[in-house]
Amino acid sequence: MSKKPMNSNDLPTLQDLQRIQRNLPRLPESMDPQKKRLIYGLLAFLAIILLIVGMIYVSKHGEGGLFGSESSTSATDDDDANVATETLSEVKNPYKAVDPVTALAPDLATAKSELASLQVKERASKAGYSRDQFGPAWDDVDGNKCNTRDDILRRDLTNIRFKVKTHACTVITGTLADPYTGKTIEFKRGKKTSAAVQIDHVVALSNAWQTGAQDLSAEQRRQLANDPENLLAVDGPANQQKSDADASEWLPSNASYRCTYVARQVHVKAKYKLWVTADEKKVMERTLNSCKDTNPTKK
Numbered sequence: 001m002s003k004k005p006m007n008s009n010d011l012p013t014l015q016d017l018q019r020i021q022r023n024l025p026r027l028p029e030s031m032d033p034q035k036k037r038l039i040y041g042l043l044a045f046l047a048i049i050l051l052i053v054g055m056i057y058v059s060k061h062g063e064g065g066l067f068g069s070e071s072s073t074s075a076t077d078d079d080d081a082n083v084a085t086e087t088l089s090e091v092k093n094p095y096k097a098v099d100p101v102t103a104l105a106p107d108l109a110t111a112k113s114e115l116a117s118l119q120v121k122e123r124a125s126k127a128g129y130s131r132d133q134f135g136p137a138w139d140d141v142d143g144n145k146c147n148t149r150d151d152i153l154r155r156d157l158t159n160i161r162f163k164v165k166t167h168a169c170t171v172i173t174g175t176l177a178d179p180y181t182g183k184t185i186e187f188k189r190g191k192k193t194s195a196a197v198q199i200d201h202v203v204a205l206s207n208a209w210q211t212g213a214q215d216l217s218a219e220q221r222r223q224l225a226n227d228p229e230n231l232l233a234v235d236g237p238a239n240q241q242k243s244d245a246d247a248s249e250w251l252p253s254n255a256s257y258r259c260t261y262v263a264r265q266v267h268v269k270a271k272y273k274l275w276v277t278a279d280e281k282k283v284m285e286r287t288l289n290s291c292k293d294t295n296p297t298k299k
Contacts, residue, residue, distance in 0.1 A: 077194045085161035085172045094168035096144040098151045102228035105263035105294040114270035115284055121275045123210040133214075134205050135222030145169065148226040152199050156233035157187060179261070180238040182254040198239040202230050202261070203268045206244035212274040220272065230268045247287070248279035259291035 088094060105111065131137065138149040146154075146169035154160060157174030176185045176197050187197040205213070205225060213221055224230060242250045247265060251258050262284050269276060276284065288294075 077189055077191055083172060084164040086164050087161060088168055091162060091168045095146050096142075097168070098142070098144075098155045098228045100155055103155060103232070105260045106267050108259075108263070108288065108291055108294050111263035111266050111294055112288055115266045115276075115281065115288065118266070118269055118281070119275040120278055120281055121211075122277060123207075124212075124214065126206065126210055128214060129206055129209040131205065133209065133218075133221060134225035135218065137225075138199075139222060139226055141223060141226040148228075148231065149199050152228065152231045152233050153187070153197070155228065157197075176233055176235075178235040178238070178254075179232065179257040180234045180242075180252040180254055182256070183235060185235060195236045197233055198236045200232050200234045200239045200242065201225065202232055202264045203274065204242070204244040204246075207246055208272070208274055211269070211276065213272065216272065224268075224272050227268070227271075229264065229271070232264075246277065246280045248277065248283045251283070251287070256296060258287055259294050259296065262287040263291075263294040 106114065138147040140147055142148075142151070144151070145167070150169050150171055153171040153174065154168065157171065157176050160174040161172050162168045163170035163172050170189075171187070172189050174187045176187055178185050178197075180200075185197055187194075201208075203224075208221075208224060213224060216224070238253070247262055252261055266284060266288075268274070
């Protein structure tokens, strides 16, 4: 990812600070309240300093050298400028594609019903969370011989060219109509270019862990991490900005996609029996009540 100058917009936001506060370790209830406030204050101060240092690093070196998100690239994302490619119509014996219906949200009535069914609780501790708790990244859970990341690129991009002899698995180039920002993004596989398009977990795995996924079996978590209904090809920077935020903390800047986005989050949480916070549910209800359709951009 290219270097970028640091400006005031790169400084920690209120959402960043709230996320830091939420993830601070819990101190014993028996500890003196004044000492607890002092310790929490010091921890928060150190976290903010580290966040600012990280942003300065990004401004000098680019995001790729700091974050290394599994959503951005893959170990196979070598520079493929000279690789032979082919369109889907030219592929012999293409492997089975992900059903495009998985990119859609449930209808509005279903979304509202599913939201009403969700438990409302505070987020649990993040203790014990790691990406490994959800199995190998982009595991081929559907058995179509393509990794999940390429499955979603193939589903969500257009004008795709595949690496030859990969049976339409390895996407080399394509065009994304980004749902989060409304921009059109040209995807090109490569160590320095793949991160422009990332695969977002609609319900972030960290959020899922803190809202019930830690009580799921390892196999259920693996399914959640690779479920096409919980995955979406999106603008890389927008995905990084979202991080593990819930609907009360982040919604797509593209307002026309918010109904679909919230309905998909609700559906995933209902499917895996995850809960929502009170603030999260309020935003979800307000968003769905403003909708006429949960898939307006697909008309």
